Each structure stands twice: as structure tokens, then as C-alpha cells.
Amino acid sequence: MLDSxxxxxxxxxxxxxxxxxxxxxxxxxxxxxxxxxxLATAGIFLQLRAEFLFISQIILFVGGIMVLFIFxxxxxxxxxxxxxxxxxxxxxxxxxxxxAVGMEAGVVLWFARKIPGQGLIFPxxxxxxxxxxNTEELARSLFGSYLLPFExxxxxxxxxxxxxxxMAKKRIDA
Amino acid sequence: xxxxxxxxLSLALFLIGAIGVITRRNVLIVLMSIELILNAVNINLVxxxxxxxxxxxxVFALFIIAAAAAEAAVGLGIIIAFLRNRETVLAxxxxxxxx
Numbered sequence: 049m050l051d052s053x054x055x056x057x058x059x060x061x062x063x064x065x066x067x068x069x070x071x072x073x074x075x076x077x078x079x080x081x082x083x084x085x086x087l088a089t090a091g092i093f094l095q096l097r098a099e100f101l102f103i104s105q106i107i108l109f110v111g112g113i114m115v116l117f118i119f120x121x122x123x124x125x126x127x128x129x130x131x132x133x134x135x136x137x138x139x140x141x142x143x144x145x146x147x148a149v150g151m152e153a154g155v156v157l158w159f160a161r162k163i164p165g166q167g168l169i170f171p172x173x174x175x176x177x178x179x180x181x182n183t184e185e186l187a188r189s190l191f192g193s194y195l196l197p198f199e200x201x202x203x204x205x206x207x208x209x210x211x212x213x214x215m216a217k218k219r220i221d222a
Numbered sequence: 223x224x225x226x227x228x229x230x231l232s233l234a235l236f237l238i239g240a241i242g243v244i245t246r247r248n249v250l251i252v253l254m255s256i257e258l259i260l261n262a263v264n265i266n267l268v269x270x271x272x273x274x275x276x277x278x279x280x281v282f283a284l285f286i287i288a289a290a291a292a293e294a295a296v297g298l299g300i301i302i303a304f305l306r307n308r309e310t311v312l313a314x315x316x317x318x319x320x321x
Contacts (some may be wrong), residue, residue: 052223059231066235066258068240075250078305082254085235089261092231096272098280101264108287113257120298121250124305150237157229185277186284194281197282201288208292215299218306 054095062088075121083114100183230270235262247312248302253297260290 059095069081134213214215235258242255242309264283273277 055223055227059227062231063238066238070238070246070251070255070259075248075270078254080253082258085258086261089235089265092228092265092275093268095226096268098268098283100270101268101280101283104284105264108291108293109257109261113291115252116294117250117254120301124302124311139245143241146237146244147240150233150239153233154230157226157233161224161226181275183296186280189281190284191275194278197285200248203283203294205288210296212299215296216302 053097055092058088058091058095061085062092078120079114079121082117083110086114098182100186105211135165225269225273228265231261232265232269235265239298247314249301249311249313252313253294253301255287256297257294260286260293275279 054125065081065088066086069078071084072078073080086105086109092106094102097146228292239259239262239301241253243252243263246255262284267279267286269279271277271283301311304316308316310316
């Protein structure tokens with residue numbers, strides 16, 4: 049019961065602020081609403097008893113990525129609304145296509161619920177003590193069976209860092 | 223609580239992100255919508271991880287966060303480099319390669 053209340057609370061916040069995020073004209077407002085969505089998602093992670101991801105979501109997404117976004121928005125002076133343009137028919141078509149895809153996925157999810165023997169698609173929750181303590185379990189898995197992907201992720205981050213510096217630095221010659 | 227709730231929440235956030243990617247002109251907001259899509263996928267992974275009692279889903283969610291950070295860094299670098307050359311952040315004005 050309490051679980052559902054917490055879930056619906058965070059889910060409502062997430063969806064409302066996601067809609068606000070893609071409709072605001074001001075880029076700074078969009079960034080703020082995206083931060084709200086990410087925080088609500090962090091709450092859902094906590095409700096799913098993924099404590100480590102809850103913390104890393106807040107520190108990495110909100111504290112790292114979104115601060116970077118806001119710095120760039122301020123740097124390129126986007127914190128004023130852009131001039132109004134007409135809402136073209138092309139955008140309505142795009143909206144329609146997206147909603148069609150969404151309806152399709154929703155219908156599949158909705159009817160898959162009613163198929164008998166669907167334990168694989170919609171399993172019952174594992175006992176709450178199965179994942180505890182979460183951080184220790186995660187570390188065991190990350191540095192055990194997923195050690196190679198972990199190392200590759202570090203290479204990916206190094207490449208991204210070098211790429212960002214090369215991209216953003218001023219060209220000295222030319 | 224059935225897992226369908228999480229799947230529908232994830233689907234809703236994914237679609238909102240997709241609409242943002244398709245309809246917005248500002249490249250920065252397009253990048254933010256991509257972050258939202260990655261986040262929606264994370265909800266799915268964590269929900270299945272909880273319901274199967276297997277921590278692997280959370281490991282993959284961590285990798286997705288790392289990939290999102292890399293993508294944000296490179297994407298913003300490209301935007302700054304582009305802004306220095308063309309003075310615009312609107313996707314429909316970036317038409318140099320358009321036929």
C-alpha cells in the first residue's frame with residue numbers, strides 16, 4: 049500500500065515535469081524540469097530498493113550532467129527565450145507518429161498481462177531481503193562477472209573526455 | 223505491486239523524450255530529451271532487477287549512466303564548437319549538408 053503511494057507520487061512528478069520540460073520555451077526552465085524528473089526517478093529507484101543507483105543518479109545525473117548542461121546554456125546565452133516560430137504541420141505529423149508507436153507498445157504491454165503463464169514477462173517481486181545489502185551485491189557483480197565491461201566503460205569515459213576537450217578548445221593556428 | 227506499472231511509466235517517459243527529440247528546434251533541449259530517454263530505460267532495468275532478484279539490471283543501469291555522461295560531454299562539446307562557427311543552436315538552421 050505504502051509502496052504504491054510512493055510510486056504514484058514519484059511517477060506523477062516525473063511525468064508532469066517531463067511534459068513541462070519539452071514544452072518550455074526557455075532552455076533554463078527545461079533544464080530545471082529535467083532535474084525534477086531525474087530526482088523523481090531517483091525516488092523510484094529508492095522505492096525499488098536500489099540504494100546505490102539512487103545515490104549515483106543524484107550525484108552523476110543531477111550533480112554532474114545537468115550542471116554541465118546549465119553551464120553550457122549560460123555560456124551560449126540561451127537563458128532568454130528564443131524567437132517564436134510557427135508550429136508547422138511537420139511537427140504534428142511527428143507527434144502523431146510518436147503517439148502511434150506509443151499506442152502500439154502500450155497495447156502490447158496491456159494485453160501481454162492477460163496471457164496465462166506470463167511469469168517471465170510480469171514476474172512477482174522477489175522477496176525484499178534478496179537484494180540486501182544492495183551496494184555490496186552491486187560491487188560483487190560489477191567487479192566479478194562484469195569486470196571487463198567496467199574497464200571498457202572507463203575507456204569510453206576517457207575517449208569522451210578527450211573528445212570534449214578537443215571539440216571545445218579554440219583552434220590556435222588557422 | 224505488478225511490474226506493469228513501472229513498464230508503463232518507463233514507456234510514458236520514453237515517449238515524452240521521443241516527442242522532445244522530434245519536435246524541438248533547440249539542440250540543447252534535444253540532448254536533454256535524449257537524457258530523459260536513457261533515464262526511462264534505466265527505470266525498466268532497475269524494475270526487472272528488483273522483480274527477478276538479480277542485481278545485473280542495476281549494473282547495466284550504471285553503465286547506461288556512464289554512457290549518458292560521455293554522450294553529454296561530447297554532445298555539448300560539439301554544440302560549443304558548432305556555435306563558434308555558425309552562431310546558431312537551432313536544428314533547422316544546421317542545413318549545410320542538406321540536399
